[in-house]
Amino acid sequence: MNPIFEAFWYILPAYFANSSPVVLGGGTPIDFGKKWRDGRRIFGDGKTWRGFFGGITVGTVVGTIQHLMFPGYYGSLKLAVGVAFLLSLGALVGDLIGSFIKRRLNMPRGYPAVGLDQWGFLISALCFAYPLRTIPTGEVLFLLVVTPVIHWLANVFAYRMKWKNVPW
C-alpha cells in the first residue's frame, strides 16, 4: 500500500473520533462540574459524556466500514474493530488530557493551545493502538507534519459552517 495512503487509512478513526464531538457534543460534563484542588474545573463544560462515547462509537464504526471496504488491510474484523476502538479511545483520552492541562494553566474553555490541540490527540491515539497494530516511523512523522494543517483547515471549515463559534 502507498505509505501516504496507509498513514491516512490507519489514522482515519482517530480523526473522526476527534472531530465528532463538535457535532455530537453537549450534555453532562465528564467532570460533573467538579473542581480540581486549584479551584478550577477538572476538564470544563467542553468535555461531555455524550461527546466522549459518541466519538468512540463514530471512530469504531468508521474502522468497521473501512474493513468492509478493504478487508485485506487488517485481515480480520476483530483486529480492525480493535485498532479503530483503541485509536478512538486514545484520541479522546488525549483530548481530555489536553483539557486537563489547559484548565491547570488557567486557559479558558475553547482557548487554543497551539501544538497541544493538534498533536495531543494524535500522539495519544498512536500510543493506544500501538500494542495492537502500528505504522512505520516515516508514516508517523508524515502524520505529525500534516495533521496540524488538516486540523486547522477542518476548524476553519467548521467555523464557516457555523458548527463552531471560533475558527480553531
Place this chain on the structure above:
Amino acid sequence: MNPIFEAFWYILPAYFANSSPVVLGGGTPIDFGKKWRDGRRIFGDGKTWRGFFGGITVGTVVGTIQHLMFPGYYGSLKLAVGVAFLLSLGALVGDLIGSFIKRRLNMPRGYPAVGLDQWGFLISALCFAYPLRTIPTGEVLFLLVVTPVIHWLANVFAYRMKWKNVPW
C-alpha cells in the same frame, strides 16, 4: 541496544541543540529586527544567529563525542556527525517555525505555547534526520510522551538556576 536507551541516545544532539541557546543566546536577531506583513516581528529578539549556530555546533559536537564513546552505534564518524548535524539543524529550524507561528498569533516573546514548545523541535529534528537514520515507531512514540516532561523539568531547573526569567 535497549529501546529506551537507544531513543535517548539517538535524540541527545537535538536536546542539546534545543537547550543550548538559553546559555549561548543573545546577539543579532535572525530577522535583523525586520517585520512580517502583519506588522509584527518575523521571529522576534529571542531567536539570534549566535543561538542558532551555537546550537548546531553544540549538538554536532555532542554527536561526535557520542560516537567516540560508543562507535558501534553509527559505525562511522561521517554518519554519526551527519545525523547529529541534521538532528540539531532540525531542532533549531523547528524552534524557529514555532517562533514564527507564535508571532503570527500575536503571542509575546517567551510566552508559552503548550505543545508547540515541547513537540515542535522534536518532530522537526526527527524529520530532518529521517533520511539518514531513524528509530522505530515505538521509540518515536516514547520520545513524544517523555520529551514534554523532560522539557518542563529542564525549564523549571533553568529558572531555579536563574538562567531563565520564566519557568517555561
